[in-house]
Amino acid sequence: MEHFIEFKNVSFRYSEDQPWVLDDVSFKVKANEWLAIIGHNGSGKSTIAKLMNGLLIPQQGEILVSGMQVNESTIWEIRRLVGMVFQNPDNQFVGTTVKDDVAFGMENHGFPREEMVERIQESLDAVGMTDYAGHEPHRLSGGQKQRVAIASVMAVSPKLIILDEATAMLDPKGRKEIMNTVRNVQQQRDLSMITITHDLHEVVRAERVIVMNKGKVWLEGEPRKIFEKKEALREIGLDTPFITKLTSELRNEGLDIQREPLNHQELLEELWTLHSKM
Structure with missing residues (x-):
C-alpha cells in the first residue's frame, strides 16, 4: 500500500465550547516513510498522534490506517498497527521487570506464550537492552527507559511507530542514541515512523516534514525545502x-x-x- 495513513478533512476539538484544535486537516503518510511533524505548542501535533492511534476520534472527516477507518470498532486493530512512544516512559511502564513490560502489550493482544518469549528476545536485542531483561524499569536511566518503551511497542510488530516528544527529557547524547536506535529498527523492519518533536536534529534526518500552525497544515515538504523558508518559520514562532x-x-x-x-x-x-x- 502506497499510503499507510490518510487524514481526510479531519477536524477535532476537545469540547463544543472550545475552538478547533485541528481544522480541516488533510495529509498522507507513505509506507516505510520517516515523517517529522513540527509546530509551536498548541498547533495540534500531539492531537494528530492520538487520532492516529485511536486514542481520540475526530468530529469531522476520516482517518484511514492501512485502509481501515479509525473508529470504535477498529480501535484494537489500529493500535496493533500503530505504536506510540511518549515523552515520559514512566507513564508507559506496567510490568515489574523489563521483560514483563515488553510482554504486556502482547498479552493484551492474545499472543501465544511461545511467540511472546521469542518476540521479547528479538525486541530487546533490537534496542540493545537484552542484559536488562530482569531489571526494574523505574531503576533504569532515561535513555534506557525509552529503549524499553520502544521495545514494548516493537514487540507487537506495528507498521508505524509514533514518537511524541520521545527524546525531550534526554540529554543530546541520549537523544542521538535513541534516534539511531529507532532509525535502525525502522530500516530493519520496513516501518513507517512519525516523530513529533522540537529537536531540529531529528527534523533534518526525516524524509519529509509537516509544519502545523493554528490547527492547519501550514507547510509540507523535504527538510531542505522547509528550512529554506527561515523568515516565514520565525514569523510563526519556529526556530531553524x-x-x-x-x-x-x-x-x-x-x-x-x-x-x-x-x-x-x-x-x-x-x-x-x-x-x-x-
Whole structure:
C-alpha cells in the first residue's frame, strides 16, 4: 500500500465550547516513510498522534490506517498497527521487570506464550537492552527507559511507530542514541515512523516534514525545502537549525552558497566547492 495513513478533512476539538484544535486537516503518510511533524505548542501535533492511534476520534472527516477507518470498532486493530512512544516512559511502564513490560502489550493482544518469549528476545536485542531483561524499569536511566518503551511497542510488530516528544527529557547524547536506535529498527523492519518533536536534529534526518500552525497544515515538504523558508518559520514562532542560521550569515557576507545545507558536512562541502572555484 502506497499510503499507510490518510487524514481526510479531519477536524477535532476537545469540547463544543472550545475552538478547533485541528481544522480541516488533510495529509498522507507513505509506507516505510520517516515523517517529522513540527509546530509551536498548541498547533495540534500531539492531537494528530492520538487520532492516529485511536486514542481520540475526530468530529469531522476520516482517518484511514492501512485502509481501515479509525473508529470504535477498529480501535484494537489500529493500535496493533500503530505504536506510540511518549515523552515520559514512566507513564508507559506496567510490568515489574523489563521483560514483563515488553510482554504486556502482547498479552493484551492474545499472543501465544511461545511467540511472546521469542518476540521479547528479538525486541530487546533490537534496542540493545537484552542484559536488562530482569531489571526494574523505574531503576533504569532515561535513555534506557525509552529503549524499553520502544521495545514494548516493537514487540507487537506495528507498521508505524509514533514518537511524541520521545527524546525531550534526554540529554543530546541520549537523544542521538535513541534516534539511531529507532532509525535502525525502522530500516530493519520496513516501518513507517512519525516523530513529533522540537529537536531540529531529528527534523533534518526525516524524509519529509509537516509544519502545523493554528490547527492547519501550514507547510509540507523535504527538510531542505522547509528550512529554506527561515523568515516565514520565525514569523510563526519556529526556530531553524544552527547550520541554517550560519549559512544565512555566510550568504550575507557575500558567499554564494547554492543549496541549503542540513548539517556540518554539507556546509563544508559547499564551502569547499566555492573555494575550488576561486
